[in-house]
Amino acid sequence: MAPILLFAPLQGWVTALEDVPDAVFAGRMLGDGIAIDPTGTCLFAPCAGRIVGLQATHHAVTLEADNGAQIMIHLGIDTVALGGRGFTARVAVGDVVAAGDPLIDFDLDLLVREARAVVTPILLVEGVGITVERTADVGLIEVGAPLMTLSGGLGETLATDATGPTETRLLQIALPHGIHARPAGRIAMLARSFTATITLEKDGQGAPATSPTALLALAIGRGDTVRLIASGQDSLAALDALVGLIESGMEEPVAAPTAPAAVMPRDVPDGALAGVTAAPGIAIGTVRHHRAVDREVALEGNGIAAEETAFRAAHAALTGELAERSVAASGAARAILDAHAALLGDPALLDATHAGIARGESAGHAWRNAIRPQADALRGGGDARLAERADDLLDLERQVLARLAGAESGTVEYPAGTILLADDLMPSDFLAAGAGLAGLCIAKGGPTSHVAILAAATGVPALVAIGSALQGVAEGTRVILDASAGLLHTAPSAEQFAEAERAQAVAATRRADALARAHTLCHTADGARIEVVANLGHRAEAAPAVANGAEGCGLLRTEFLFLERATPPSVAEQTAEYQAIADALDGRPLIVRLLDIGGDKPAPYLPIAPEENPALGLRGIRVGLAHPDLLEDQLRAILAVRPIGQCRIMLPMVARIEELRAVRAVLDRLRGELAIAEPVALGIMVETPAAAITADLLAREADFLSIGTNDLTQYTLAMDRANPAVASALDGLHPAVLRLIGETCRGGARHARWTGVCGGLASDSLAVPILLGLGVTELSATPGMIPTIKALVAGLTLAACRTHAAQALECTSADHIRALARAFAPQEMPA
Incomplete structure (x- = not known):
């Protein structure tokens, strides 16, 4: 033919x-x-x-x-x-x-x-x-x-043998999605390896097992009973093999979620606009439109010297403001501000701007010309997440241009109950919005943009990607934003308002219930003890953490004592700070991480030479071992805290057992000098793949293991989380990271050592069930998330978590795992 x-x-x-x-x-x-x-x-x-x-x-x-x-x-x-x-x-x-x-x-x-x-x-x-x-x-x-x-076409047919004994088996199909394309292919390939004629029958209709298409035509679903018939000399072996293959499950994945938050609704009610959920929740409020200002800039400047002076002043002002706001911020806001600071200091952008000014361009024109090609490249690269990072560059463009024009930054005072509508919104616009912001709707953007992340982190219901119809909603309109359902109701009825108010009341009740129960010790529904503690960075955070139900501190970042000063803190100064935090915790355990400095956190008094790759250089515990006086002073300060034993010591970025042994030797010597007979727990942070894969060896000598998922993720995926070009792809729910967490838990359990998580995954409600299923028994979360995490854990069973974790480990991407986790998530989670 x-x-x-x-x-x-x-x-x-x-x-x-x-x-x-x-x-x-x-x-x-x-x-x-x-x-x-x-x-x-x-x-x-x-x-x-x-x-x-x-x-x-x-x-x-x-x-x-x-x-x-x-x-x-x-x-x-x-x-x-x-x-x-x-x-x-x-x-x-x-x-x-x-x-x-x-x-x-x-x-x-x-x-x-x-x-x-x-x-x-x-x-x-x-x-x-x-x-x-x-x-x-x-x-x-x-x-x-x-x-x-x-x-x-019409060539030789597959050789089969219908002579000989006939064997029959009945089999109920337990595959999650029945016999679809992938199982059909595997069945056909196996059937072709036998000479017997093999048929599958369902409801009286048959299909040759060697034909994937014919098998699919039978529409065999989960729970269906099929008859397998084989005729030929090897019929018995053929049926044994096929039944074994089907009953093995063929590594078929579980079902994906039935209705994830980010799905655009198919049927949009009258008077509503549909978008993609960036942050769930319901808000009732009044529409205010945000109008972005795209400033005009002169092509030619007023002389190279004048434009250079203006640009340097504007750049320095914004740099200082970002640093100031970063110190006051936490969580996602701080991370985004730090990312903006890194972009603002990008030598390529600065060089391009200075070159433009040298050609006679105005500072504003040169800055815009430096930014726009980079932003366009991100938008045109085919990666949706990187395209959203282009907004960060455009945000910095606008902020520098505003300062060049003499505009001051500050908080925008929206009236209480404002539902802010925008064609596009920059992170700085969101951070400048005051307490009146009740909800957010954006015509453009995506669910992984920095504005979306900020909205989710601050609990502001938000929709993105609504489209141009958003601009047709009149200023002052009273609306209902049901971000969880992906809808903005622009002309709600009295009944819809009443229903939305009831939904808000239910969400508030759940939050209140979670907070009320947060002060009890955390157990799973089947009685397993899970410690839920707080990550702290300053004494001022300790009391609010306890008020939120923290059972202690699982990670005290001590860098705040060492950075932004000309000399290191004294033993007395450190002791006073640690003691104040221990007192605020009122006897609850306090895990003090030894100084984690170097790399992206330099100190002027530490002579660390410039490194080609600081993330892989002198940082973490390596700095302490390179500066033994600094290490010894910090250990002395911790040992001075009373009562003895409340403080536990944790080493950052361990990669070799020799590092643990070296610190143990100093600790034991100091305990002897100070006549401290009580044991002082010494554990490690698992932040390197080396530590995770050798956890069983480290657990022989470490008293506990705590996984820093942020650094573990960047080192596992070889992506610098401070590099905006790749940081958007970082996700601690990547299967490689989860497998290393599981290996760490197994290594710790081999020597009866507990394993905790003090990185970002401990505050991620989608990740928590997987972590428990992998063997984690301590979660050190951001203080604000503790009531939610404790309420979530109380509704879980370890058996269900273990099954869920096993399914997650079979997924091939973080996105797939998050979809799986959304399907598993309890429906009545606190908002």
Whole structure:
């Protein structure tokens, strides 16, 4: 037969099949072909033919061409777990289609957020004697461009043997999503390794086990009972092997969440606008519009010297303000301010600005010309998260231009109950908003933008990506923002207002209940003791942490005593500070982390030479060991705190057991000198992959292990969290990080040592059940999150957490794990 040319059914990036992140597709168990990573939202027919298969969840379709070739197109990986969400079929089984006819519409944004991958295999799954020849090269392709050629047909059939004994088995299918494409491919590949004729039957209909398409046509779901029939000399062995494969579970993932917060609602009620959830919650308030000022700047300056002076003054003023606000901030706000400070000091931006001024440009024009190409490059790079980081650059552009124009920064006083609407909003705009801000709606942006992160961190309900219709909402309109549902009700009825008020009251009650219960010791629902303690950085934070239910301090950052001064603090000064925190904790345990300085936290009195890569240089406990007087003074100060034993000591950034032994030797010597007979616990922070993977060796000599997930994540993923070009991809729920946490817990348990988490994951309610399931027994969180974390833990069982953690470890990306975690999250979590 004449060859059949298949055209690209999607626009996107052509990818080799072996690069698909799934062994069944990459290993060609379902058939040969190619893959496309889509950028469009519709799947088209690659050739003329008849629809012979359409998965019930509409994520995969099979087309039979004129030469008998059956082509399956599987939209994304693990998309069966979406249960049909995000897919709309335009065809049905039996339809005859022409090349280019639409087959399935799909929500690409939803797939990107929730599926393991969106890359789409296009496979020849049936076709005796037909071979595949790829036409398209790897790279960008448009719909309708030549993709691959199918040649041949009607060749030799697969050799089978129906003579001999016939064996039959009944089997109930326990696979989470039944026999969909991936299990069908594995079953077919195994069946082809036997000479027996093997059939699967469901409800009286049969299909050869060697045919993935025929198996899919049976629509075998979870809980269905099937009959396996094999005839031939090796029929018994064939059935044993197939039953064993199916009963093994075939490493199938669990279902994805049914309704994640960030999904755009399909049916938008009258009078409502739909957006993407950036921070959940309900707010009732009055609309105020934020109008961004894009300042005009003169092309030519008033002389190089004058423009240089103006720029340096504006730059210094903003640098000082960011530093001042960072000191006063905490959590996400502090991290974002620090990131802005790093961007503001970027030598490439400064060099480009000075070069522009030297050419005669005004300072404002030179600064804008330095910023805009960088921002445009981020927006055009194809990475949604990096595109959102472009806003940070534009924010800095506006702030410097404002200072060049003589404008002062400060708080914007919005009336109480303001629902702020904006086409776009910069982090500095959000940070300047006063206490009157009740909710936020943005026409543009995304759920991982810094404004979205700030809104979530401060509990301000927020929607993003609403679109231009937002500008049609009149100033002063009283609205309901239901960010959890992704809706802004612009003309609510009296009944809707009443319902929203009831929902607010319920959320407030949950928060109050969580706070009221926060002062009891934390246990899981099945009685396991989990310590929930606080991360502290200053004595002023201790009392509020206790008021929020902290059972102690799991991480006292001592850097505040050592930074921004010309000389190191004395033993007496340190002792006074540690004692004040211990007193505020009223006998609760206090874990003092030894000085973690160097790298991104330099001190002027420490002679640390410039390093090509400070993150991998002299920092953490290495600094203390390089400056023994500094280390000894800090240990003396800690040992002076009373009562003895309330303070525990923790070493930062341990990578070698020799570091622990060296500090232990100094500690034991000082205890002898000070006649302290009581033991003083000495533990380590697990922040390096080396410490995690050798936790069993370190736990022989460390009294406890506490995982710093922030640094562990950056070292595991080789991404500097201070580098805005890559920091947006950092996520402690990356499977590599979780596997290292699990290894740490196992290593500690081997020597009866407890393992805690003092990094950002301990304050992440989606991460907490996974951490408990991995073996973590102490969570050191930000003080404000403690009531929520304790209420969450009280509703969990360790058995459920362990199952959940095991499923998470099988995921291939942080996004997939977060989707899994949203599905697991209790519905009645405190807001």
